[in-house]
Amino acid sequence: MPRRVHLILFDVDGTLLLSGGAGARALNDAFFDLFGTPGAMARVRPHGKTDPAICQEMFRLHLGREGTAEEAGRLMRRYLEILPACVAGSRNFHLMPGIPGVLDALAAREDVLLGLGTGNVEPGARTKLERGRLNGYFPFGGFGGDSADRAALLEAGFRRGEACAGAGASVVRWVVGDTWRDVRAGRACGARTLAVATGGDTLHGLAEAAPDHLLADLRRAGDLLSLLDGLPA
Ligand SMILES: [Mg+2]
Incomplete structure (x- = not known):
């Protein structure tokens, strides 16, 4: 059996952190x-x-x-x-609930690769993540500099991650984001989509976008880990 690798792209604003405007x-x-x-x-x-x-x-x-x-x-x-x-100088800068705990739990697994999937241009994303000390979790990503189109930038991020995964890996693509746009773009890339209601959209609004999975937040790392482990072999 090929080695399975979960390649997970995280959105930034509303998913990992809020920059407080x-x-x-x-x-x-x-x-x-x-x-x-x-x-x-x-x-x-x-x-x-x-x-x-x-x-x-x-x-x-x-x-x-x-x-x-x-x-x-x-x-x-x-x-x-x-x-x-x-x-x-932002007074309301904060990490979203469960960040960085869920990232620690994911980074500890050998079958997980973490990247960014964000409309921010990369230097902007890195500036925001730096204040939250999150850059180290995300060695690659797809960014607003890759494309104005969210699905295209996610595809760029997945290609970079797949190069890291190496030949012979069976890659499962995931997108984690806080808006219906993350869900729609992730689906267009053939990714499993996890929507979290910590940012732009409500649980109800996100449900209408029909993500594969929907969570109020990422406070319990086990919720996400069990989604990875719940996939059929
Ligand atoms: Mg967002």
Whole structure:
């Protein structure tokens, strides 16, 4: 029998942590610096969206058109300059219930590979995770810099993880996230999907997205471990 490996991609915002609005504040300030519009994130609901998609929403709302690749690149660069101070100064930054305990339990298993599956560009994700000391759990991932499309960035993360798993492994893909967008994109990649109601969507709202599994939170690591072990051989 080939060796089974569970390749699990975790979303960041609302799943591992909440930055306490640091990301939106940094985007607001970056947009103001470059385009002179204050409060540009006020009408943008970022949850489950990728950074490049959020940037384009800001351009459409405030410039009345798509941003060019050059403008989007400048906005992201300015955002990444501002983000570390916003994260460091965020009063409401916190890890979600059960984090990092569930990550310790997963990292202790030889049949688990952990990665990120997030719409954040990688330096932004790493900045947020750094404050929570979570970067060490996640050597690879799929990020907003890979694609504006969530399914495509998850696919990039899974390919990186599969390269780590090595030849001959039988890989089971998993996506853990807090919004219906995580569920839909995970399903498009052939992943098993676990939705957690710690962030953007309620249990009821997530149930409508029909994830394979649904938990209120990750407080009990055993809940997730038993999902891995409950798969038929
Ligand atoms: Mg999220």
